[in-house]
Amino acid sequence: MKYSKLFPKTLKQAPSGAESINHQLLIRGGFIHQEMAGVYTYLPLGWRVLSKISDIVREEMNAIGGQELLMPALEPKENWVKTGRWQSFDVLFQLKSRHGAEYALGPTHEEIIYPLVVEYIHSYKDLPLSLYQIQNKFRDEPRAKSGVLRGREFLMKDLYSFHVSDEDRNNYYEEVGKAYLKIFKRTGLPVVETKAGGGTFSDLSKEFQTLTSNGEDIVMVCTNCHAAVNRELEQNIACPLCGGKLEEKKAIEVGNIFPLKTSFAEAFNLKFTDKDGKQKLVSAGCYGIGISRVMGAVVEVGSDERGIIWPESVAPFQVHIVGLDLDDKAVKDKAEEVYKLLQAEGIEVLFDDREISAGAKFADADLIGIPYRVVISKKTEDKLEVKKRSEKETEFKTLKELIEITLSH
């Protein structure tokens, strides 16, 4: 991608109202654009990041047998009435068409997936089944805040698993938990697991929390063994694992998993015929990761006074070529050549070919936070001046060396 063509431009100042780090930097860098409170357009750079996160999530969900599908965001009222949640789900967006029909805008998808699978699950041979989607969710939050961390429309991965028994479901539940830890590790987010306190369905639900001073949740973390528990659940007691002292930490909830047990199966009459010929209720679990929230959390965790520091795994591009002295034909040709050769290796490259000052280019490179900055100018001669966004020092490298470093991750 040539920077001169990239939409849109960066901003020197964050819009008033943007206070949290992720909100400021994502807007200034041109990753997101706010349409209204809690609702954002994901601009080209931001969408690239979300796609990277989504791909990691897909790989790990597929690895544990999840099958991806896409359900409608527009959900029929009758299904919500059936589960009682048309009344009780307080952040549900309800809408009425001009002709009087009523719908829910999906905040979660039990009301769709249960009626769906009830048509196909008849036998124990049809189980287990694990389905997931990545989709925009709608929740009428009383207070949207903190940029992309708490929106009214946001991108989420939700997986639903169906099992012959609670035991089988519990085993899968552990498997998903492990997959979640892999996902957060890959996206560069340090997380702790906590037992959720206020879960509607079960005291077995778990949350995955990123510790950061800008979080809106509070978890208790053991100063000794670093085990974590939810505050409401374990107030003022010692660490359940080692007896150590618990300390309050702010955190962002980036994922959660809930055993649904058989509650929705009853509402939608989801039963199967077991080996013994008897009809039994399907035991289920649901598992969420806020994809757009992960993007915000990554920024909260990784930035400095100049801008974002993306982990290589989710960065919008891997290499940011800063071309200086481009009015010199030899330099320009070299920059173009490096740009093409890197791309030929499958490396994602942003090439700053704009006719602006060097300082402005460096400032934007720091703001946007692409992992490897490569300066090509009269000074660099036949070498490439490489600097990692996360480090201070620059190093001169050959193209071959740069390709090796970039591809090694």
Added chain:
RNA sequence: CGGGGUGUAGGUCACCGGUAGACCGCCGCGUUUGGGACGCGGAUGUAGUGAGUUCAAUUCUCGCCACCCCGACCA
């Protein structure tokens, strides 16, 4: 939903009871060119919205709307 705050150019903000300015950005010309360059010239506003007070309202008052912060809430 309670409390507080803010709405003026594309962005950040100032000013003022007599219908608007700065900086950034944008356009043109020239000079620059390794950390957000400089000079000159130029374009861009129904001052969130409705009402009230007033000879006169962007300015004062009230309603509404929007956005932000604190809290409550948080499948």
